[in-house]
Amino acid sequence: MRTVLAILLLLFATYTVLVYGYGHGDRDERASAAVREGMRTWQKENCASCHQLYGLGGYMGPDLTNITSQRDTLRIRTFIRYGTGRMPGHALSDVEIDKMIAFLGWVDRTGTRIMPPEATHWTGTYLLEKP
Numbered sequence: 001m002r003t004v005l006a007i008l009l010l011l012f013a014t015y016t017v018l019v020y021g022y023g024h025g026d027r028d029e030r031a032s033a034a035v036r037e038g039m040r041t042w043q044k045e046n047c048a049s050c051h052q053l054y055g056l057g058g059y060m061g062p063d064l065t066n067i068t069s070q071r072d073t074l075r076i077r078t079f080i081r082y083g084t085g086r087m088p089g090h091a092l093s094d095v096e097i098d099k100m101i102a103f104l105g106w107v108d109r110t111g112t113r114i115m116p117p118e119a120t121h122w123t124g125t126y127l128l129e130k131p
């Protein structure tokens with residue numbers, strides 16, 4: 001009986017160390033001050049009314065969870081500042097846009113979007129089969 005208890009205790013301890021020591025992998029990253037300010041701009045400008053992060057948000061524009069690894073920074077800046085026919089431009093300073101991109105980079109490193117890039121048109125619109 002004691003041996004069984006000792007083994008169970010050992011397993012519990014090992015499991016605890018594994019889960020809390022290594023469980024988060026490299027996706028566990030604290031948000032820096034710039035990232036937090038970028039997040040506030042994201043909220044203030046209401047980007048989530050049209051865009052999703054981690055699959056949550058509006059559906060007029062594409063999911064931006066992994067946008068920083070899929071598109072170059074210049075393209076992202078241009079979209080934010082000037083918009084398109086369907087996305088409004090945003091009067092933000094260079095510093096504000098830098099922080100917004102830092103925030104989007106942080107989101108990118110901490111999550112994966114479900115919609116594959118090949119299902120997204122270059123304008124950002126989804127190419128879904130009609131039912």
Ligand code: HEC
Pocket residue numbers: 042045046047048049050051060061062064067071075076079080084085086087088090100122123124125
């Ligand atoms: C009124 C809806 C709307 C709002 C608000 C909006 N967007 Fe967009 N956004 C779009 C649409 C729609 C597209 C796709 C381009 C198109 O179809 O014109 C897009 C495209 C983008 C792209 C390019 C995506 C790609 O695949 O290259 C980025 C980056 C982007 N938006 C960032 C933002 C950020 C950051 C904000 C907040 C400051 C924001 N958007 C606010 C609708 C919106």
